Amino acid sequence: DVKVTQSSRYLVKRTGEKVFLECVQDMDHENMFWYRQDPGLGLRLIYFSYDVKMKEKGDIPEGYSVSREKKERFSLILESASTNQTSMYLCASSPWDRGGEKLFFGSGTQLSVL
Amino acid sequence: EDQVTQSPEALRLQEGESSSLNCSYTVSGLRGLFWYRQDPGKGPEFLFTLYSAGEEKEKERLKATLTKKESFLHITAPKPEDSATYLCAVQARGGATNKLIFGTGTLLAVQP
Numbered sequence: 001d002v003k004v005t006q007s008s009r010y011l012v013k014r015t016g017e018k019v020f021l022e023c024v025q026d027m028d029h030e031n032m033f034w035y036r037q038d039p040g041l042g043l044r045l046i047y048f049s050y051d052v053k054m055k056e057k058g059d060i061p062e063g064y065s066v067s068r069e070k071k072e073r074f075s076l077i078l079e080s081a082s083t084n085q086t087s088m089y090l091c092a093s094s095p096w097d098r099g100g101e102k103l104f105f106g107s108g109t110q111l112s113v114l
Numbered sequence: 115e116d117q118v119t120q121s122p123e124a125l126r127l128q129e130g131e132s133s134s135l136n137c138s139y140t141v142s143g144l145r146g147l148f149w150y151r152q153d154p155g156k157g158p159e160f161l162f163t164l165y166s167a168g169e170e171k172e173k174e175r176l177k178a179t180l181t182k183k184e185s186f187l188h189i190t191a192p193k194p195e196d197s198a199t200y201l202c203a204v205q206a207r208g209g210a211t212n213k214l215i216f217g218t219g220t221l222l223a224v225q226p
Binding site: 004035040041043044045048058092104108 | 118
């Protein structure tokens with residue numbers, strides 16, 4: 001069974017902390033994504049990557065960075081966490097096929113920044 | 115600007131009571147429209163992809179249809195296990211090939 005695993009289900013951090021969210025997929029997918037999901041705003045794309053060491057900005061990249069050193073792992077980094085980054089973070093992957101729209105999602109990390 | 119609007123925001127049905135969820139979209143050129151299901155505490159799960167007006171896809175009690183301006187997710191004789199949030203997303207032609215634009219979802223509750 002295919003799997004996208006996010007390292008933490010719940011995370012509580014303080015304002016100003018550097019935060020790492022980790023995501024691992026076991027499907028040998030080329031594409032990986034980070035979304036955040038907020039009530040009333042839906043899923044918004046933060047960053048995506050279509051290959052190792054490659055990254056592209058999504059719609060809301062400000063305050064975030066990413067790292068993809070290995071094909072199976074895609075990390076989201078909050079350089080200095082702020083309260084407006086409290087959200088549900090979802091990682092996804094997809095194969096390189098028809099633009100990769102069939103996304104496989106992890107279960108999400110609920111991040112609270114105090 | 116590319117946009118996806120879903121309605122209603124929430125829908126409560128009795129078991130067996132059929133209904134439809136709407137997804138209207140404005141996009142410069144549609145590459146594809148997608149439906150996902152999201153259960154509480156989980157990530158979205160892929161249901162369907164539709165590529166052109168007139169196309170239909172079915173899976174169990176769900177049927178997705180597409181026109182040039184909107185998509186419908188028809189739910190026939192729903193069961194309580196169909197309760198979830200249903201998300202619609204579009205992918206535009208000419209944009210980043212991996213970028214989906216999501217709607218805010220319809221929260222469906224099916225009561226026994």
